[in-house]
Amino acid sequence: MKKSLGARTVLYPLPVLLVGTYDDAGKPNIMTASWGGIVNSTPPMVAIGIRKERHTYTALDTTGEFTISFPSEENTHQADYCGLYSGKIADKCAELGLHDEKADIINAPIFEEFKACLLCKVKQKISLPTHDMFISEILDLRADENVLKDGKIDIERLAPILYDNISRAYYAVGKYLKPAYTEKRVENK
């Protein structure tokens, strides 16, 4: 018999998504979000939940274009910083010394400091009680050469992090468990 713990925003594992945008004046901003995930295969689509009060919300609403960077273990302090202070009062990119370059295909920043990112374009906005969900197409995946193996991102080289919102802490990706799509069918066990 399982214990009831109440209605909680709990999911394992929660991602740490660094949402990068340019505002009207072309100033870069970056915020940490854990609400979101992949929602469609073809074309690749991601949905992220952002509060209306966020500085990033305005940029998403204006340009409709953004990047999602995946912090590596060495970026954990930057990911935490970007979730703590609002771009309305803090110039987080300058304070963290981040280097951004405008993506070639969208009006959004690619940051040198993070090893992989998605280039995204908003397709649909769904209003929910506290957050709006931006359903977006993934136009491209970009990554540094040093996290690639045979031309693909190697999760162990990228070393992405995850978030536990119960203990309010960041964790690493751990050991390899097993390959997927390998279980043999057992009928009428």
Add this chain to the structure above:
Amino acid sequence: MKKSLGARTVLYPLPVLLVGTYDDAGKPNIMTASWGGIVNSTPPMVAIGIRKERHTYTALDTTGEFTISFPSEENTHQADYCGLYSGKIADKCAELGLHDEKADIINAPIFEEFKACLLCKVKQKISLPTHDMFISEILDLRADENVLKDGKIDIERLAPILYDNISRAYYAVGKYLKPAYTEKRVENK
């Protein structure tokens, strides 16, 4: 300069969500999904992307009620099995010897073999090109006593798994990195 790897459904980390439903006849089914995430805080809401062809899709469309179980490391083979075979042809719950009990507050199965789960109710369905997104309210979080610490789920005791769809493999949650919300503001660095 980052390398372009094309439009890909990549996100770190991807969750392994075991979606449990009853069909019209009250037969339990369970499928593995990695498309989804939390999308709203109050009330707690989760969105999952499910293909129309899936057996689970019909159940979600009919009852609108489902559970999301989080597999622990010891459940990795079951999670893989539930992603491989369709409930249309396989009685996955019987084949895996899973024990289900109808949740008290919704018409969906809680499985004894998985240590934590969410009880969910569909609020809105958004059609996307290959998947439909079920935006759902989380009504309760349930967990076994042995994964709790001070009345809350302890991520290290639960030992949830994650999926890497590039190497097509399951990974464990790794080492504790640092507490969140602890970075001090550095102005004009």
